[in-house]
Amino acid sequence: MRYLIALLWLVIFTKKLFFWVYLWQLKEYHIGRFIDHFQTYKGKKLIFNYLLLVKILLLLGMIYAARHGLEKAKFFLVYFTAFVFFAESLYVFRAFLRKTLKKPVLTQKIAVILSTGFSFEILLVFTLFLLEFRLTKFTAALLLVDILTPIGLSMLVLAFQPLAVFLRNRILKQARLKRAKFANLITVGITGSYGKTSTKEFLFSILSEKFRVLKTKEHQNSEVGISECIINELRPEHQIFICEMGAYNRGGIKFLCDIVKPKIGILTGINEQHMATFGSQENIIKTKYELIESLPQDGVAFFNGKNKYCRELYEQTKIKKYLYGENAGLGLENFEGAKAVAKELGMTDQEIESASQKIENKFPGIKIKEGVNGLKIIDATYSANPDGVIINLDYLNTLPGKKIIVMPCLIELGKASAEVHRRIGRKIAEVCDLAIITTKDRFKEIKESAASAGASASQAGQKIIFMENPEEIFEKIKSVVSAGDIVLLESRVPSQLINLLEK
Numbered sequence: 277m278r279y280l281i282a283l284l285w286l287v288i289f290t291k292k293l294f295f296w297v298y299l300w301q302l303k304e305y306h307i308g309r310f311i312d313h314f315q316t317y318k319g320k321k322l323i324f325n326y327l328l329l330v331k332i333l334l335l336l337g338m339i340y341a342a343r344h345g346l347e348k349a350k351f352f353l354v355y356f357t358a359f360v361f362f363a364e365s366l367y368v369f370r371a372f373l374r375k376t377l378k379k380p381v382l383t384q385k386i387a388v389i390l391s392t393g394f395s396f397e398i399l400l401v402f403t404l405f406l407l408e409f410r411l412t413k414f415t416a417a418l419l420l421v422d423i424l425t426p427i428g429l430s431m432l433v434l435a436f437q438p439l440a441v442f443l444r445n446r447i448l449k450q451a452r453l454k455r456a457k458f459a460n461l462i463t464v465g466i467t468g469s470y471g472k473t474s475t476k477e478f479l480f481s482i483l484s485e486k487f488r489v490l491k492t493k494e495h496q497n498s499e500v501g502i503s504e505c506i507i508n509e510l511r512p513e514h515q516i517f518i519c520e521m522g523a524y525n526r527g528g529i530k531f532l533c534d535i536v537k538p539k540i541g542i543l544t545g546i547n548e549q550h551m552a553t554f555g556s557q558e559n560i561i562k563t564k565y566e567l568i569e570s571l572p573q574d575g576v577a578f579f580n581g582k583n584k585y586c587r588e589l590y591e592q593t594k595i596k597k598y599l600y601g602e603n604a605g606l607g608l609e610n611f612e613g614a615k616a617v618a619k620e621l622g623m624t625d626q627e628i629e630s631a632s633q634k635i636e637n638k639f640p641g642i643k644i645k646e647g648v649n650g651l652k653i654i655d656a657t658y659s660a661n662p663d664g665v666i667i668n669l670d671y672l673n674t675l676p677g678k679k680i681i682v683m684p685c686l687i688e689l690g691k692a693s694a695e696v697h698r699r700i701g702r703k704i705a706e707v708c709d710l711a712i713i714t715t716k717d718r719f720k721e722i723k724e725s726a727a728s729a730g731a732s733a734s735q736a737g738q739k740i741i742f743m744e745n746p747e748e749i750f751e752k753i754k755s756v757v758s759a760g761d762i763v764l765l766e767s768r769v770p771s772q773l774i775n776l777l778e779k
Contacts, residue, residue: 277358278414282401284361285418289425291368291377293393296429298380304498305437306524310430312552312688317716322426330360331423338416350412357415376772389436393429444500451503452535454510461514463536464617467521467529467567468544469560470661471580471610472497474641475544476520478614483516485631486623490514497522499532506536516621524553526563533570540617541567542578544610546585549661551690565589576620582609583663606674607667611638639671647777650759652677657774660686660767662696666703672764673707678757681708682749682773683766684715685722694721701725704740710756711740712749714769746773753777 303309313319334357341349371377380386400421404414421428455461464479466472473494480491492505497520510517521532546564554560568577568589577593579586581602590599600616601609611632618628637643641664643655652675656668665683672679681704689696697718704711705726713719723740743749750773753763763777 277354277411278405281354281358281361281415281418282404284358284365285422286397286401287365287368288361288422289397290394291371292422292425293390293397293429294377294379296426297386297389297393297433298378300430300433301380301386304524305433305440306553308553309524309550309688312690315552316685316687327360327364328423331357331419334360335416335419335423338412338419342412342416354411354415357419374772376770385436385440389433393432396432447500447503447507448535451506455506455536458510458512458514461510461517462540462621463517463519463538464540464542465519465521465533465536465538465567465570466542466544467523467564468542468580469547469549469564470664471544471641472520472522473658475542475610475614476518478611478635478638479542479617480518481635482614482618482623482628482631483518483621486627487515487621488513489516489518491518492520496520499528499535502532503535521567523563524550526554526559527566529563529566530570533567538567538571539575540578540620541571541575542613542617543568543580543586543589544613545580545583545663547583547661547663548689548692548696550688551692552688555690557692561585561589568593568595571595578613578617578620580609580613606670607639611635642668642671645778647763649754649757651753651757651777652760652762653777654762654764655774656764656766657769662686662689662699665700665766668764668766669700669703669707672762675762676760678709678761679707679764680710680712680753680757680762681764681766682712682714682753682769683764684768685713685717685719686767687717693718697721698725701740702728708739710753712743712752713740714742714744714749716742746770746776749773750776 299313300310303313314323334353337353338350340346341353368377380390401418404417409417466475466479476491480489483489490505490509490511492502496502496505502519502521517536519532519536519538521529523529523532543564546561548557548560551557551560554563571577573595575595577590577595577597579590579597579599581587581599582604587599590597598616598620600613604612615628615632618631619625641656641658645653645655647653654668654672656664660683665686669681672681685697686693698721701722702725704722711722713722719742726740741752743752757763765774
């Protein structure tokens with residue numbers, strides 16, 4: 277029986293090891309972002325769930341039975357624990373076969389953490405066998421470790437942070453030294469709550485027609501990512517470096533500017549994104565403006581003219597500055613911004629127009645795909661923020677056919693979360709025939725605001741529904757659409773659903 281329980285526990289612990297390391301990596305080892313995850317519905321379920329309660333009761337029952345010599349109770353509790361472990365292991369194998377297990381992206385750091393975790397679980401089981409614990413004590417020990425796994429694995433991840441900080445500082449120093457050698461390199465810094473990546477890609481495509489350009493890669497907007505780009509990619513032949521900058525706290529953008537030394541700064545837009553880590557809208561604004569404050573006196577600042585915060589910051593800026601995109605078409609302001617920067621860097625209108633013609637998708641952050649049964653799919657799953665969702669819904673509204681949106685509630689919005697989702701709900705009521713919300717956090721606000729926007733309570737109940745199972749979502753969509761209808765996928769929707777919808 278010991279061997280069976282140990283084997284089942286190893287399966288469960290390994291799954292949890294992958295998940296918790298994945299979650300820390302997803303939150304970029306940022307404690308504030310990690311803690312904020314537990315404000316969400318799914319995050320709360322990680323801590324408060326019936327399975328964990330059953331395990332705690334089983335452990336307490338074993339302790340009580342052992343102290344009072346209740347042999348039959350101990351026997352029952354051990355076998356019931358084995359049954360629980362067996363059922364949980366079946367779930368793990370089911371997720372494995374469906375390829376829905378959460379696992380981190382393998383890096384050197386992740387490899388070390390996982391290796392340490394694997395070594396711990398094997399050593400623990402081996403030690404328990406060596407100690408020749410009786411079956412009840414053996415099972416109780418594994419059950420206790422299982423209950424404390426979230427805390428233990430988080431401590432394991434954090435234990436590597438001092439080493440990570442040391443290596444990080446070494447990488448940052450190398451990047452600073454290398455960047456200092458390129459006196460003639462023009463760095464274009466891009467920051468904002470949204471639109472950073474699309475602006476970077478637009479600008480890179482246009483400038484590459486005339487200049488030798490380096491850009492940061494996808495998701496490479498942190499201090500380490502940017503530094504690695506400089507160390508590994510920057511060459512003497514490069515004339516322009518386009519650097520996307522992200523941050524979650526005050527001082528973060530200034531820190532990046534100290535490394536890359538931008539001469540041109542683009543502020544693509546500001547909203548409530550990541551307010552949970554910034555603490556307030558004021559802190560977000562001040563952090564984004566750190567890019568403009570870091571520019572030299574002969575630097576040039578560009579601001580999105582469609583964003584009210586950018587317009588306010590434009591007014592207070594003293595160096596050379598431009599507003600862009602005030603009259604741009606839907607969602608195209610940052611494309612216009614890229615053209616404005618290219619002109620400032622010496623490209624002619626003809627060169628810019630010629631380069632622009634080669635950019636097929638000028639609508640930021642989306643991919644349009646063919647789906648099953650003639651369905652059109654707008655894939656906006658790269659990232660999500662309040663303004664991006666509204667812009668994508670406005671774009672959806674310009675298209676023919678039935679319109680469906682599938683999205684989770686947005687996260688890390690702090691105290692602004694309720695109002696943001698009310699705003700989204702009103703827009704959904706205006707545009708969509710059906711909205712499927714995949715998380716519960718702000719489902720109520722979305723639904724209520726849709727009703728306040730003109731839909732009756734019964735209509736809102738039919739029009740805006742909560743579903744989280746990918747197969748059920750797929751069947752629901754199939755039941756209401758026909759060829760030519762459109763599904764907008766926003767933010768992190770299940771990959772299984774995307775696979776079902778695509779041809």
